[in-house]
Amino acid sequence: NAGVTQTPKFRVLKTGQSMTLLCAQDMNHEYMYWYRQDPGMGLRLIHYSVGEGTTAKGEVPDGYNVSRLKKQNFLLGLESAAPSQTSVYFCASSYALGLGTYEQYFGPGTRLTVT
Amino acid sequence: AQTVTQSQPEMSVQEAETVTLSCTYDTSENNYYLFWYKQPPSRQMILVIRQEAYKQQNATENRFSVNFQKAAKSFSLKISDSQLGDTAMYFCAFMSFTTSGTYKYIFGTGTRLKVLA
Numbered sequence: 001n002a003g004v005t006q007t008p009k010f011r012v013l014k015t016g017q018s019m020t021l022l023c024a025q026d027m028n029h030e031y032m033y034w035y036r037q038d039p040g041m042g043l044r045l046i047h048y049s050v051g052e053g054t055t056a057k058g059e060v061p062d063g064y065n066v067s068r069l070k071k072q073n074f075l076l077g078l079e080s081a082a083p084s085q086t087s088v089y090f091c092a093s094s095y096a097l098g099l100g101t102y103e104q105y106f107g108p109g110t111r112l113t114v115t
Numbered sequence: 116a117q118t119v120t121q122s123q124p125e126m127s128v129q130e131a132e133t134v135t136l137s138c139t140y141d142t143s144e145n146n147y148y149l150f151w152y153k154q155p156p157s158r159q160m161i162l163v164i165r166q167e168a169y170k171q172q173n174a175t176e177n178r179f180s181v182n183f184q185k186a187a188k189s190f191s192l193k194i195s196d197s198q199l200g201d202t203a204m205y206f207c208a209f210m211s212f213t214t215s216g217t218y219k220y221i222f223g224t225g226t227r228l229k230v231l232a
Binding site: 044045102104 | 160
């Protein structure tokens with residue numbers, strides 16, 4: 001199993017450009033998450049999904065959109081990138097409530113720089 | 116609102132020694148789960164240990180153990196016989212869900228641990 005994979009690993013954008021980050025998991029997890037990690041601020045939840053076709057806002061959703069068209073994929077979009085979105089982005093997945101240990105499985109991260 | 120606080124931004128420990136990382140949280144819920152995750156310099160985050168709030172017994176995983184004090188809302192991680200491979204950022208996390216559908220998974224700001232040879 002590959003676990004959780006993220007594409008791309010690195011990206012540099014100019015202010016105003018758009019891009020999509022792809023997260024894929026092969027563990028048949030119902031739940032998927034997108035976080036951003038900034039120095040001194042830990043992990044902050046952007047959006048999450050509790051199943052195919054459903055998404056919900058997390059702690060810092062502004063400036064981002066997500067889609068979960070397939071159970072195994074969770075896409076994070078930046079419509080108009082801003083320097084404040086420079087960060088490391090992590091995707092994670094987990095089993096649904098009532099199943100498993102509630103552990104989140106993380107991808108390797110995407111380092112995004114907006115200039 | 117739930118919060119998770121890690122008051123030690125950085126710590127260091129000599130190889131083979133014991134170190135304790137602290138974590139406190141705030142919640143009004145009775146049923147929840149607590150976790151410690153490790154993020155090595157390679158950045159892939161992995162679970163170290165978990166604790167169910169309804170269990171009084173502290174969780175242990177080999178050299179890793181927790182001191183869970185529910186009344187004090189404290190959840191510290193003890194690493195015994197520290198190894199160089201334990202050098203990483205450690206995150207404390209809180210998870211809860213309610214019958215009304217409210218689901219929360221909150222991470223602390225992390226403690227950077229360096230094991231010295």
